[in-house]
Each structure stands twice: as C-alpha cells, then as structure tokens.
Amino acid sequence: GQQPSHLIEVYTDKTFSKLFKRVFVDADSYLPVEWYDYEDGKLSLQSSWRNFQSTKSLPATLFSLKGDN
Numbered sequence: 001g002q003q004p005s006h007l008i009e010v011y012t013d014k015t016f017s018k019l020f021k022r023v024f025v026d027a028d029s030y031l032p033v034e035w036y037d038y039e040d041g042k043l044s045l046q047s048s049w050r051n052f053q054s055t056k057s058l059p060a061t062l063f064s065l066k067g068d069n
Contacts, residue, residue: 003026003027003028003033004026004027004028005024005025005026005027005033005034006024006025006027007022007023007024007025008021008022008023008024008025009021009022009023010022010065012041017041018038018040018041019038019041020037020038021035021036021037021038021065022035022036022038023035023036031049031052031054032049033048033049033050033052034046034047034048034049035047035048
C-alpha cells in the first residue's frame with residue numbers, strides 16, 4: 001500500500017528457508033492491511049483490507065498466526 005507500514009514475516013523453520021506468513025501492518029493503527037499465506041514456501045492466499053473497522057466482540061483467537069485454527 002501507500003501508507004507507512006511494518007512488515008512481519010513468519011517462517012516454518014529456524015533457517016528461514018520457507019516463508020509461512022507475511023503481514024503488512026499499518027504503522028498508525030497496528031491493524032493488518034495486507035496478509036499473505038504460504039504453503040511449502042509458495043504463495044497460497046492473499047488478502048487486503050482498506051478502511052477496516054473492528055468489532056470488539058471478535059475473539060482474539062481469530063487472529064492467530066499458528067495456522068492451527
């Protein structure tokens with residue numbers, strides 16, 4: 001995107017050879033603006049959000065990076 005953001009990358013192993021998640025987080029709101037999922041190191045899913053407004057009733061478990069939900 002065009003706004004300042006932070007990049008978070010999660011790998012499947014300690015050698016950083018296979019990417020698992022890549023998330024761009026808005027620098028002001030700390031909400032994700034782009035989310036990429038990888039399977040076997042290859043892009044499998046891409047999501048992006050604009051003008052996101054959260055509902056406080058959403059459980060925190062919906063935002064897990066573990067991949068076991």
